[in-house]
Amino acid sequence: MIFHRTSSIKEEGGVRVVDIVYTSLAVALIAICSWINIPTAVPFTLQTFAVFAVLMMIGCNRGLAAVTVYVLMGAIGIPVFAGFSGGMGIILGSTGGYILGFLFIGLIYMAATKLFGVRPAVEIVSLIIGLAVCYAFGTAWFMYVYIRNTGPVGIMTVLSWCVFPFIIPDIAKLALAFVISRRVRKVIS
Numbered sequence: 001m002i003f004h005r006t007s008s009i010k011e012e013g014g015v016r017v018v019d020i021v022y023t024s025l026a027v028a029l030i031a032i033c034s035w036i037n038i039p040t041a042v043p044f045t046l047q048t049f050a051v052f053a054v055l056m057m058i059g060c061n062r063g064l065a066a067v068t069v070y071v072l073m074g075a076i077g078i079p080v081f082a083g084f085s086g087g088m089g090i091i092l093g094s095t096g097g098y099i100l101g102f103l104f105i106g107l108i109y110m111a112a113t114k115l116f117g118v119r120p121a122v123e124i125v126s127l128i129i130g131l132a133v134c135y136a137f138g139t140a141w142f143m144y145v146y147i148r149n150t151g152p153v154g155i156m157t158v159l160s161w162c163v164f165p166f167i168i169p170d171i172a173k174l175a176l177a178f179v180i181s182r183r184v185r186k187v188i189s
Helices: 002-007 017-035 047-058 060-075 096-116 120-149 155-162 164-188
Strands: none
Touching (some): 017 047, 017 060, 047 060, 047 096, 047 120, 047 164, 060 096, 096 120
16 A cells, blocks of 8 residues: 555656665665676676566566666676676676676567567567577677687687576576566566
């Protein structure tokens, strides 16, 4: 009942208080999930799970806002990234492209759900396409930084470090996020 009353309160510019609350909670969820990690060349984290879940739970507008705020918080130095890290050094480092790639996941999800509606098939396909774009952008970024700092490396080597080990876990995270988001959406709608 409180949420229904609060949702009608508007701030300057028409932003609802409930939107700010959901977005803030989503940013916190992404940060907490990033701290749960197994360190490797590209750390195994639950960030992708959180990005998928946030987009599906609170919708494309609030979800993309949460992902953007998360990336910006990390960029200014708040330790929200894997291993309690933050700062432009992380964004400009070898794994920064994957972090920025979360924005592509959100943008693709937003475009697809606005064009085709919020249906399970649309959500799943758009998140898989977004993940593929995140992998491609992050891998290109990783290669550029790695070659600049260390020396030549082959694309298959980088894919074996940064993409292949993550495909099955990320698909499992997507499936779990889909199931959980269905239940949470019923509660918050």
